[in-house]
Amino acid sequence: MLFSGRRRKIISNSQTEYEHALQFYGQPPLENISLTEFETFAVERLKLLKTVENLGVSYVKLSELYSTKLEKELKNLNFPYRQETDDKKSVTGPSEMEKRRKDHISHFILRLAYCQTEDLRRWFIQQEVDLFRYRFNDLGSKLNKDFLQQNNLHYDTITVDEKETLKDKLVNSSYAVSGITVENQDFYKVPFQDALDLVRTRKVYLKAGYVYIPHQDIVTIVLNDFRTRLSKALALTARSLPSVQADERLQPLLNHLSHAYVGQDYSIQKNVGKISLEQIDSLSGKSFPLCMRQLHQSLRENHHLRHGGRMQYGLFLKGIGLSLEQALQFWRSEFIRGKVDADKFDKQYAYSIRHMFGKEGKRTDYTPYSCMKVILSNAPSQGDHHGCPFRHSDPELLKQKLQFYKVSPSGISQILELVKGMHYQLACQKYFELTHNIEDSNFSLNHPNQYFIESQRLLGGGKEIKRETDAPQKSQEKSAAKGSGAAREATANAAQGLVEMTEDLDAYFQDA
């Protein structure tokens, strides 16, 4: 991609390139583009991906609410959202081709920003895959077939005889497959490594290393393909990044873009040593989110926590300001009360605590887990106490626990409703509101350490603790406040974060 030094727009004549609203982003754009367009495209795609992320946590993917809201965002940001024919052009605003071009270019710009670290790549791939899933689904069955053929995805089908033999097994493997499906549709035989999502959730028939997929489900395979390709591409991009970063016009912009998503990861300890060990018990009741309160209680009761719990809680404590020495003392004194003697603790557990603080092994300074991470990865099993109680606890047990922590019955019902709707972070936020006796928490919860900081702020604890998004634009808040429930907080937060960022970017360009 070549960048023009001048700020005049040069629109390329590549109408034929964009035959589909959807694409695999196999080929990078080959045209000139102004810096303004570069920046605008990138920022708008980032907004889109942040929306994808927030919706993905608040709603079941591809449910009606999810789809409606995502479509709205695509419309607002002028991204292609449906296979529109040339006749149905919108009256005002960019044409379909312009939208597709923007989609193409913005994707490649964000690749530059998000290829640098494992975390960034993982995030970018996740959102792009979710976006692709939505748009592929939106295409509909016939256009799916066209798209597949045009992109050279050939998967082997099984014979009619084979289908007949396997009919019962096929029907019993998937809720969506009936006898009629088997008769009417082609079934593809795909190596299981290419269909991991279906294997993982056991939604498909698996035999001798192959999964048998009806045409209607081919999307999962396609997604896997997309994910793998993107992952490889990002690795390649990372290698050629130095030469891109050498361009002074781009480097600050790309840096801003990649920091925008991370926001606060609570890895930089601002308050080291400000918490004393004696305070932890009372803090756990007042300012810890439920997951950490639960872990702390388990630790006190059993004088032990398994690895998952040690990681989740240990990193959280690091995030609230415990120093390495304090952490060692804390864990040691508790474990000694149990079955572990001092010697054994030093041999077996001290190492992993130092590891958490980046003092061992590859010396990564591990960051405390965000809500997303706690909810989605490393589910607890027998003997574990980690995870997100709103996600991982039996509703009955969760209810008992909330009763024990003196949450009002009406509050408990509200929380359970949210849990039922899979709005785990909102449930936790409601818990925050109930335990702090306030109406509206005024922040969008996505990190346990954020919970702690907000709580301390409320209880008058931390004047030094800076709030993540300061001075939001009032008009934005008002219009956001009019919206309904969940997405309001999610998009408001996203919008605030990006408003901040674009303000910075504007400042940058004014200085230049």
Place this chain on the structure above:
Amino acid sequence: MPSSDYDSASLPDLLPLYYRRLFPFSQYHRWLNYGGVQKNYFQNREFSFTLKDDIYVRYQSFTTQAELEKEMQKMNPYKIDIGAIYSHRPNQHNTVKSGSFQALEKELVFDIDMTDYDDVRSCCSAADICSKCWTLMTIAIRILDRALREDFGFQHLMWVYSGRRGVHCWVCDEAARKLSVAARSAVAEYLSLVKGGEETVKKVVLTDPIHPFIRESLTVVERYFSHYALQEQDILGRKESVDKVLGLVPEDVRKELQQHFQNEKKPENRWKLIKDQASRKQATAKKGQYFEKEIMLQYCYPRLDVNVSKGVNHLLKSPFSVHPKTGRISVPMDLKELDTFDPFAVPTISLICEELDRPRAGEEEEKPEEAKEMENEKDAAERRKIRDYKRTSLAKYVKTFDQFLDGMARSWKGELLRKSDLQKEF
């Protein structure tokens, strides 16, 4: 069964003997070299050793079998773990540019640990096992072995007794060794049915349709359930157990059953009552109707630690490693004799060291062909060494290992032929 009173304090004396005269280095190397099909496969493999006083060393690697032997005889490790095959020799990883040293391949492994079943076994807890709860391992092996072979198409599986309270599975197919983290995690999730920690009461929930994999697994569980759960574990006998079982059925059914149970005390009959209730529910209800299956699975279905299987670089206890607490050797299991496998009959290091000194009847006789081959290829010390383990209880386990390797060797041969064809070597 004679285990010759093992005492962990005697390890420093026993280990040198074990590594000098009993550890099957030749077979071990044959395994990890995988027929020499891929270059540097053995050289780039990570081993980790736990030495005396809990000193732990990682990133050990060796260029040849002889070097491996020498080092192990020098260090006399208490425990040996096997890790991944890396991009470079692990013992040189510090010289490699940061980021380039990567774990590339490893067997797909599973670890079934008896402590994960503590909430459903009444006979033991924590590190203890007995013949009553060992059945859980038998069930686990049958279910997982079938699934890995029939569903996933893997062929070269080695099941190993861990030495204390569980079993490991090593899937050694080439395709398995090349699996990504995501793929390993997906396989492990596919095989997972029991979900939830302390906070979850009902750990298995089945919905329509019931996947063929679940049906196959239930078939296995059903074979053992009556004897294992109803008789030996007596889950429908004692009150607390009964309450726990009934905690897994829908409330309306529970009330009815509690009433019936006041009159019916025999576990077999109580189970029949539960099954009858389930049949009735299945005829009418759309949800929560499979509780009898859910009970069977919650009490018997294998519980595996997904984290062990996920990581390409995860280190797992090596076969033929000694378990420092029990002294038992971590031995390969012959699945043809699975139902009679007795973990308490597995030889300890003290036993086999003792057996070394005792001459076994007829041990001097060897087949003439064998003797000739040996004279041609190996020196006297080797010959003696080969005969040594054969004199002990370890022999049959090494044989099992050999048979496993023979099975794999056939596929290596094919691979080597293919490769030489491609290179046009003659």
